[in-house]
Amino acid sequence: MDDEIFKALADPTRRSILDELTERSGQTLFEICSRLNMRHGLTMSRQAVSQHLAVLEKAGLVEIRREGRYRFHDLDPEPLRHLVERWTGPRTRENDT
Amino acid sequence: MDDEIFKALADPTRRSILDELTERSGQTLFEICSRLNMRHGLTMSRQAVSQHLAVLEKAGLVEIRREGRYRFHDLDPEPLRHLVERWTGPRTRENDT
DNA sequence: ACTATAGGCAAGTTTTCACTTGCCTATCAA
DNA sequence: TTGATAGGCAAGTGAAAACTTGCCTATAGT
Numbered sequence: 001m002d003d004e005i006f007k008a009l010a011d012p013t014r015r016s017i018l019d020e021l022t023e024r025s026g027q028t029l030f031e032i033c034s035r036l037n038m039r040h041g042l043t044m045s046r047q048a049v050s051q052h053l054a055v056l057e058k059a060g061l062v063e064i065r066r067e068g069r070y071r072f073h074d075l076d077p078e079p080l081r082h083l084v085e086r087w088t089g090p091r092t093r094e095n096d097t
Numbered sequence: 098m099d100d101e102i103f104k105a106l107a108d109p110t111r112r113s114i115l116d117e118l119t120e121r122s123g124q125t126l127f128e129i130c131s132r133l134n135m136r137h138g139l140t141m142s143r144q145a146v147s148q149h150l151a152v153l154e155k156a157g158l159v160e161i162r163r164e165g166r167y168r169f170h171d172l173d174p175e176p177l178r179h180l181v182e183r184w185t186g187p188r189t190r191e192n193d194t
Numbered sequence: 195a196c197t198a199t200a201g202g203c204a205a206g207t208t209t210t211c212a213c214t215t216g217c218c219t220a221t222c223a224a
Numbered sequence: 225t226t227g228a229t230a231g232g233c234a235a236g237t238g239a240a241a242a243c244t245t246g247c248c249t250a251t252a253g254t
């Protein structure tokens with residue numbers, strides 16, 4: 001289960017998508033495409049982005065809701081919160097400088 | 098820079114290696130090999146493990162120190178601490194239930 | 195009804211990654 | 225100094241992942 005999350009995070013394009021959705025939630029596929037192009041310098045086909053979104057959805061990091069002919073994408077950062085605690089320990093208070 | 102860390106974490110064998118080093122720091126290559134085999138059911142060549150360790154070292158997650166003919170491996174969890182904060186926000190206290 | 199927009203499906207290609215194989219070097223112990 | 229142990233290098237293989245291409249479906253506006 002964590003496996004899908006780590007694999008999803010391994011790709012820089014997918015991380016940029018998460019960045020985009022962090023900044024503006026509920027974007028459509030086309031919006032994400034154009035913003036990846038504009039702001040991250042990524043030029044890739046709509047299908048490529050769609051496939052990335054499918055990976056992110058399977059990992060539970062993005063929720064997709066359909067309305068009419070639009071598909072809106074929302075970030076769900078919940079699965080990320082305790083992801084690396086197995087190596088860092090549960091608390092990081094001593095590092096809060 | 099983060100890219101190497103995320104890519105390093107994408108492989109389940111490498112995550113098992115981090116688990117092993119979390120439990121017992123300073124293991125040699127052969128120790129890691131046999132413990133991956135014994136405790137994680139992973140049977141793979143020494144070279145494969147060595148390559149994984151190289152990836153982990155490049156990502157800054159493992160430090161390697163040589164003494165005589167031995168090579169000891171230590172975990173450095175520091176780069177992991179704030180890895181996902183760009184999506185979760187800096188604090189997760191409200192989720193400490 | 196027709197057209198444009200938003201998205202879906204399913205090959206096929208290319209690149210990247212994990213892993214092996216074979217041989218070589220270095221340290222230590224007898 | 226011989227042999228055993230710990231590890232290194234580099235080319236090769238196989239499979240998975242990223243991305244494209246071409247065509248199809250569905251919703252909305254006029």
